[in-house]
Structures are given as C-alpha cells and as structure tokens.
Amino acid sequence: MNETDLIMDRCEQLATISSQPDRLERVHLSPEHKAVNALVAEWMSEAGLSTWQDPAGNQCGRLEGREPGLPALLIGSHIDTVPDAGRYDGMLGVLLAIAVAGRIHGSHNALPFALEVVAFSDEEGTRFGMALLGSRALSGSWNEEWWSLADKDGITLAEAFQDFGLDPARLPGAYRRPENYVGYLETHIEQGPILEDHDRRLAVVTSIAGARRYAITVTGKAGHAGGTPYDRRRDALVGASELVVEVERISKQRGVIGTVGRLQAFPGGVNVIPGVVELSLDLRAEFDNDRDDALAELWAVVDEICTRRGLAFETRELYRADAVPCDARLMRAVDAGIRSTGDEKPMAFWSRAGHDGMAVVNLTPIAMLFLRCRGGVSHHPDEHVKKSDVTAALDAFEAAVLAIAKEKTAR
Ligand SMILES: [Zn+2]
DSSP: OOHHHHHHHHHHHHHTOOSSSSSOOOOTTSHHHHHHHHHHHHHHHHTTOEEEEOTTSOEEEEEOOSSTTOOEEEEEEEOOOOTTOOSSTTHHHHHHHHHHHHHHHHHTOOOSSEEEEEEESOSSOTTTSOOOHHHHHHTTOOOGGGGGOBOTTSOBHHHHHHHHTOOGGGGGGGOOOGGGEEEEEEEEEOSSSHHHHTTOSEEEEEEEOEEEEEEEEEEOBOEETTTSOGGGOBOHHHHHHHHHHHHHHHHHHHTOEEEOOOEEEESOOTTEEOOEEEEEEEEEESSHHHHHHHHHHHHHHHHHHHHHHTOEEEEEEEEEEOOEEOOHHHHHHHHHHHHTTTOSSOEEEEESSOOTHHHHTTTSOEEEEEEOOGGGOOSSTTOOOOHHHHHHHHHHHHHHHHHHHHHHHHO
C-alpha cells in the first residue's frame, strides 16, 4: 500500500471507532477516545516515534533531531469529532503529521530540531461545550473553573478525567514550556469552498478568525393574536426578525461573517403574540476591529428597531476569541512547501473556522496548511477529499518542515 492509500485507509479505520452504530461521533475522554489513542500510538511507533499520552489525554509522539533533547517543531491536529462527523476534519491532519515524521525518520536526515506529533484530545468541544481543551492544556492556558463543566449526562470534566484514568491534579504536567518549541504546524481541510472555486489544492493560512458569540433576548409583550390590534402590539418576534436581517446586511457590507443559528419565541403558542425571543449571534472576521465595528453598528441598529417597536433587548457575551495571526517565518515555509508541489503562486487566506492553533499560539508561533475538500463540506458525513490532494498535502507538509530546518540551520 502506498503512503496516500495508507493514510486514506487509516481515515476509514478511525471513522469506525464511534459511540454511534450508524454515524461517527467520538468525544473527549470516551472509550472511543481511548481506543483511537492506542491505535494512533501504534502508528506513531511504526513511524519511528517514541510515544506517550500526556496528562490531558493528548496522544503524543517524538522523533529526536540531530541530538537528543532539542526544542521541537510541534505538528498535528485533533482526533475528536462533532456528532455525525465526516472522516477528515482533524484526523487527516494527525495522520499527515505521522506520515511526515515517518518520512523524515526514514530518510535518516536528522533535523536541527525534534519533531513532536500530537493528536489533540478535544478541539470541537462536543462533550463539555468548551472547545480546544486538549490544546489549551498543552499550551498552559487552562482554567480551573472548567473542572465543573458537565456533559449531557451530568458527568463533570473532573469525573470524566478520572473515568479515563487521568488525574485532574496532574493536569499541569501537560503544560509545555515555550523554550522547548520552535513552532506549530497543522494541516487541515479547508471547510470552505475557496480552494475548489479557484481550482487549487492547497493554501497558506494567514490567520484564524476571531469570533464573538452572544445570547440576545428581545422582550415585548405577549397578547391574544386575534384581539390585539397592530398599533398596540409589541411583538418580540417581528423585532427579532428585523435584527436577523440586519445581521446579514451589516455582515455582507463590512466583509465579516454573522450568523443567527438559534431562535426561539415564547410562549410559543400559535395564537399568541410572542412576548420574548431568545436568539444567538456568532460574528467572526479576519481582523478583530472589523468584527467589533460591525458589532457596534449592529447594536445601534437593534436599539433603533427596539425603540421604534416598543421592545427591550439584552445581550450577553458567551464566547470571545481574538483573531490569531499566523507567524510570517512559518508561513514562508508553508508557501515554499506548496511551491515544491508545482503550484507557482500558492493561495493565502484566513481561516473562517477555529482551530487548535488559537490555543497553541500561547506556547509557540503557529502556521497552517489548508487542503481542498469537496464542496467545502465539513462537520457532515459527506466530507470528502481527493487522494491526489492528500498526496500533494503530504509532500507540501514535509517540504515545509524541511524549509523550517533549512532556515534554522542558515540562521
Ligand atoms: Zn477540525
């Protein structure tokens, strides 16, 4: 079996390790997580790496450089999934990293740094509603309050650690030290259609979008649908609907991405004017100030809508992550890697989705390589990549690692 076939075959194998019989779902600290860590450790050993599971449940492997104990280039991605997932989001990046390490081990061309491959335990946040738990532990950006987060069965993160055979008290052992790393490189499917639309296979990621998420409540007054004339209505849902349309208008105009993914009207009777509406807002952009300017305009417009309609509104920020720029030196290496596959002018654009790099940047500079996926589809079983694109990604990834090595030697 050639390298690409082996990677594709391993994606299939990982896709069978699921908590659901008919679809892929593999969450943090589950029996399936344990099973994939064991399998990934086996593949890491075959590639010539020494392996261990860190105190956060991240599966790790290490290939020494020219001499033992050198700082490492961290490469990898995440091994957990969303519910009803595809088979490439995260997993493909882990398998490509193992294959790159295997190639370098096989070439006996020791690098001026070690390679550390990581399969992050949790990126999606499916189980505990908090994303990036694996990479936040590794990068030392842990919050003690997270121990009491609970899953849908009421099992807390602390209990889940113990059930998995990990000791919460030992978590700080997962924190890495910046002086031991030279950078982080991840390959991931694009999860969007830009590469496909431009008929290109690979791209350099320039930054990972910052996102802000809000819970918004619009309050009016419930009343009888038949008996309340329009001039006396304070219909929260009609006001919220205007808000939703404004989110789209402002986002398009300002080149940011705004989404209302959830909306619920109360009391929810067919013959009752909605008195309260709760809705969500997810707003992301390449640059934080663009995002925040769009938000300021939106709140001003919502204020005007609510005043005009006799409504009140309240907002509560649920999540905030600032945009994370990729490192210029590492981006040059990714660009050189893509060029080595015959693409003379590699595309470069920002990631609309979040990635482990957002946490890892607290430890070491980051960069990413994007790989085309069919129709831009992800977080869905229809996720699909071309075998020839995987081959190109593997070649580009290896060439990028070698470019970093060359640059480090020259300095
Ligand atoms: Zn992912």
